[in-house]
Amino acid sequence: MTECPLQDRDLTEARWALLRPLVSPTVAIAAQDPLAAPPAPFAAEAACLSPNAVEKRKREFAAGRAAAHQSMRALGKPPAPIPIGPKRAPLWPDGLVGSITHCSNCALAAVAARATHQGLGIDVEEDAPLSRDLWPAIASPDEQAWMATQPDPGLAGKVLFSAKEAAYKAQYALSQRYFGFDGLTLSFDWANTGFVACFSRAQPPFLAGQRLRGRFAIGSGVIITAVEILNNESCP
Structure with missing residues (x-):
């Protein structure tokens, strides 16, 4: 993965810090920069993208999944694929609930255990x-x-x-x-x-x-x- 310039890393960290107080401490969160080179998604995730998806869509999707995988690690869970369901919503692994969001220069994810949360949206x-x-x-x-x-x-x-x-x-x-x-x-x-x-x-x-x-x-x-x-x- 290409390393982000320092100012981009600082901006990503600042956005992580904005989200942190908005959710409970039991919610794991992560931030990624779609304008950098985010890690590639799992094959099962990439298969959910349209073959005609433009580069911007691919970057934002990859950054969102990377943030979700990072959040899983913070919960002590191994990263797992998050495919898209028939209604276009993410399908979370058993025992987890979460939310992914992105715009052109910011991707965020929040993940919690179903033992503590029924629903989560960011x-x-x-x-x-x-x-x-x-x-x-x-x-x-x-x-x-x-x-x-x-x-x-x-x-x-x-x-x-x-x-x-x-x-x-x-x-x-x-x-x-x-x-x-x-x-x-x-x-x-x-x-x-x-x-x-x-x-x-x-x-x-x-x-x-x-x-x-x-x-x-x-x-x-x-x-x-x-x-x-x-x-x-x-x-x-």
């Missing part, structure tokens, strides 16, 4: 404002009204988008369901970098009105969000 986005013409596609009227009152509405919109992605990933481990952005409504405690995702309608085993709690961080050119569902956790 998301990374480049720190760029969300265009207003995209607001109706991802936000309810109340969410759009909240975004419009923020000092930086475009940034608030991008954080909301990322937070919904993380919440969807976390709930999928239990529901095995994908649904539209209107399936969750979000509220933020911006000063304390927290948010709550509330189910707009039932998505078994979740009932309408049940809530998932998450955290977010902004820095080093990215926005990172995370949602955990712990075992025996009540979702009021």
Whole structure:
């Protein structure tokens, strides 16, 4: 693997540090740089890529899998293939739950034991404002009204988008369901970098009105969000 320049290693470490306080200590995390030369994925993972995948997609995929394998090692588990399921979600080895996310210059993974976690979702986005013409596609009227009152509405919109992605990933481990952005409504405690995702309608085993709690961080050119569902956790 080609070694990253020092500034790239420092940036990757800074992004790892942004994610670390967003999840429990029992969650293992890792960061990789897709712009470097990430380790090759397992053959079973590479087989999930389209033969027509462009170089950017290959690098981001490899970096995400490399971060996941690194997280497994941190949990004391041997790295194992993480193929893609029929619904395009990662298929984690028995006993593990996790989440992988990447953008053009950052890949992150979080992995936990099913003994401690039911679901886990993380998301990374480049720190760029969300265009207003995209607001109706991802936000309810109340969410759009909240975004419009923020000092930086475009940034608030991008954080909301990322937070919904993380919440969807976390709930999928239990529901095995994908649904539209209107399936969750979000509220933020911006000063304390927290948010709550509330189910707009039932998505078994979740009932309408049940809530998932998450955290977010902004820095080093990215926005990172995370949602955990712990075992025996009540979702009021």
